[in-house]
Amino acid sequence: EAGVAQSPRxxxxxxxxxxxxxxxxxxxxxxxxxYQQILGQGPKLLIQFQNNGVVDxxxxxxxxxxxxxxxxxxxxxxxxxxxxxxxxVYLCASSSAVxxxxxxxxxxxxxxxxxx
Amino acid sequence: xxxxTQPDIHIxxxxxxxxxxxxxxxxxxxxxxxxxxxxxxxxxxLLLKYFSGDTLVQGIKGFEAEFKRSQSSxxxxxxxxxxxxxxxxFCAVGNQNTDKLIFGTGTRLQVFP
Numbered sequence: 001e002a003g004v005a006q007s008p009r010x011x012x013x014x015x016x017x018x019x020x021x022x023x024x025x026x027x028x029x030x031x032x033x034x035y036q037q038i039l040g041q042g043p044k045l046l047i048q049f050q051n052n053g054v055v056d057x058x059x060x061x062x063x064x065x066x067x068x069x070x071x072x073x074x075x076x077x078x079x080x081x082x083x084x085x086x087x088x089v090y091l092c093a094s095s096s097a098v099x100x101x102x103x104x105x106x107x108x109x110x111x112x113x114x115x116x
Numbered sequence: 117x118x119x120x121t122q123p124d125i126h127i128x129x130x131x132x133x134x135x136x137x138x139x140x141x142x143x144x145x146x147x148x149x150x151x152x153x154x155x156x157x158x159x160x161x162l163l164l165k166y167f168s169g170d171t172l173v174q175g176i177k178g179f180e181a182e183f184k185r186s187q188s189s190x191x192x193x194x195x196x197x198x199x200x201x202x203x204x205x206f207c208a209v210g211n212q213n214t215d216k217l218i219f220g221t222g223t224r225l226q227v228f229p
Contacts, residue, residue: 043219
């Protein structure tokens with residue numbers, strides 16, 4: 001079974017530039033999550049999708065971050081314009097359960113963003 | 117509000133020694149508790165989880181954790197550490213009313229031969 005795929009693995013940009021990350025979850029997984037992991041901290045949930053609908057985006061900085069999952073499969077997370085404090089690893093995860101607490105989250109390897 | 121505390125930022129043990137990683141949570145009702153491991157350059161992998169029932173939970177790779185409600189703790193243990201266990205370990209908490217997992221700040225484990 002293929003795992004969660006993310007790209008790019010690494011990205012370096014200057015502040016005020018834009019960047020996009022892509023995630024392809026495990027086939028059949030209805031729930032998709034984007035987490036932000038800043039160095040020295042635990043992952044923080046940015047947004048959760050159930051199929052192509054948003055379940056929770058309360059911690060997504062909507063003035064600069066956007067995410068979509070148009071066909072209920074793969075997803076894109078965009079940052080525009082980027083700030084220095086956006087430097088982090090962006091983790092995508094998926095699960096087959098309706099609620100994350102009832103099942104296991106499968107994580108991708110992450111996309112490491114450095115903003116200069 | 118839920119929160120998770122991992123008091124130890126960095127732990128070093130010798131290969132073959134026993135291991136205990138601490139996790140304390142804050143939540144008014146019965147929490148759902150998880151331990152994840154993250155190897156360098158890798159995503160997070162679930163080691164074990166607790167929802168209800170037996171408070172001693174067995175996981176993969178020889179790990180176990182014990183839920184202690186009186187101490188609001190869910191410490192991770194392994195009787196004999198292997199060099200391949202060197203990684204970052206995250207405790208996380210959820211509950212039946214939300215789909216959100218709250219992660220701790222992690223404990224980095226270093227294993228000496």
